[in-house]
């Protein structure tokens with residue numbers, strides 16, 4: 107009889123620990139799904155340091171989807187109009203290798219693109235980088251994390267000199283004031299929110315500020331809800347900074363000793379008087395002042411944000427403007443405080459560590475840095491100059507590359523762009539032009555499989571061993587404990603096999619994922635995300651480990667730092683631990699100072715106008731995950747969220763004579779979709795909300811991304827999926 111197994115939830119970036127028991131464990135009744143099939147029982151891992159015995163409905167039901175609609179064998183077709191035929195791995199891989207060679211010979215390596223996923227384990231990510239960026243010599247690897255948290259990455263790099271969320275989940279239990287902006291954590295990061303909520307209930311003096319145009323479950327719990335006009339986040343943040351300056355509630359010692367650029371920033375925020383900001387954000391002036399007062403009166407402020415900030419044409423500016431507030435008040439590097447971006451995907455953080463975006467390289471390196479490229483060429487046994495100095499295509503530019511004929515092979519893995527990309531009609535039209543699309547996934551059918559020439563069966567959660575890193579930099583080993591269906595393989599195994607068939611036998615001599623991990627951690631040596639002290643053996647014996655974790659374990663805080671901490675923190679129990687970054691207030695910039703940045707708000711890329719008078723915002727629901735590839739196959743979750751809908755404020759509904767449940771056609775400049783109306787005061791007048799989960803497989807004509815646009819932040823290249831202008835037509 108197999109014992110229970112500890113692993114990680116494969117859904118969101120909270121990264122909760124799970125304990126999974128086989129269908130018929132001794133002393134337990136067999137757990138069955140709604141069709142009576144035995145399923146593995148999932149409970150919370152009480153010992154996991156991040157989730158402390160909590161789990162939400164997604165994690166608790168994950169095993170119910172693992173055996174449904176699985177892709178078991180490689181399949182191919184010569185054109186999209188044909189049916190797939192089952193083929194051997196040899197036949198499928200030979201065709202891929204032949205195509206790679208042909209594209210390189212005719213168009214060079216930049217004709218090849220891979221679009222991966224925060225669902226990858228770190229080992230998958232790492233081998234994909236080695237194949238594409240190292241061996242093939244193109245940086246055209248991007249992940250769906252581009253649509254999720256690349257603005258946070260860019261903001262951290264520019265403000266602190268390096269990526270890496272400085273906070274940890276213990277800060278949720280220690281903060282005096284939680285400032286949640288652009289995140290519906292109660293539904294989208296529920297266990298993080300549960301932990302925060304418990305603390306707020308215990309410490310009645312601690313405050314919760316929520317900034318969101320919707321009255322979400324998160325906003326309902328707030329001491330202060332600021333339902334700002336979409337696109338005015340920077341106005342609000344500068345307005346709070348203005349009041350903190352006016353009241354003298356800034357930390358001049360920290361600003362003088364640990365930062366650069368404050369003078370220019372101070373000039374900018376002088377323009378953001380409460381009167382101007384309240385008007386532009388469309389909130390009462392008293393609420394703005396109250397928010398600033400909470401910041402001013404709190405010793406420890408913790409900001410949390412996710413897609414509402416990141417998915418914006420000024421996403422990096424928003425992130426940096428949040429960080430500005432932390433820098434001017436020294437709310438960083440100490441317990442209960444800091445700017446904390448919540449990642450969407452379970453291993454988006456591992457992707458960052460492994461270099462899984464088109465402008466970065468493993469070990470928090472960047473493509474443009476010649477020394478970084480040289481270090482990896484040496485580690486990978488490649489000739490100097492093999493890694494291209496140019497950032498590769500981000501995921502939207504892969505789509506435009508298909509339009510222009512510059513992409514000769516698109517390889518998509520563990521993501522579903524035919525639902526999740528912006529401007530879906532254009533995306534799908536581009537996919538139809540692809541000369542060869544390889545699609546690698548655990549499930550079939552999916553919306554994207556319809557655009558593939560070759561589909562490859564991937565092993566998923568529970569069927570392969572690897573590591574994942576959650577939002578607080580905690581690395582968990584996720585072991586294989588179930589057999590793989592049919593001929594499914596781990597993603598990294600597929601990439602490595604292609605590498606060997608291309609002649610890179612030396613580079614891909616891995617037999618197990620532990621071999622891959624051993625090499626990967628060498629790429630992190632002496633880097634901000636140093637994980638050389640984290641290996642499979644330690645993870646098995648000690649459980650999850652947080653980085654930085656260099657080989658020389660538990661680095662001792664030097665005496666000078668010890669003295670600084672003692673003077674800063676009266677209660678010794680509050681002394682900073684290795685769990686936080688920047689506890690010595692030295693940053694990863696050349697002069698160790700953090701950088702202020704001064705921004706004026708530019709507003710929405712596509713503001714409402716006479717023709718398209720409403721702002722559409724999109725988001726997730728508590729039970730569903732992204733494009734429903736898993737959760738759409740789980741009965742409990744389907745019952746919880748049976749249909750898509752559109753939230754409309756009663757005043758707007760009355761003006762348009764819309765009744766509850768009426769079918770509404772929503773049109774933008776790019777496309778249309780239809781949703782039943784849900785009339786609610788939860789949304790502000792002039793704004794409407796639709797969930798993003800329903801692709802063509804799950805509902806007719808209810809694809810939110812038919813409406814969205816691809817205009818992106820010029821720095822992070824993250825599209826503004828959160829807002830576009832629409833009109834509403836009762837059908």
Ligand code: SF4
Nearest residue numbers: 115118121122162165
């Ligand atoms: Fe999984 Fe996220 Fe739910 Fe935790 S909060 S159980 S990681 S979906």
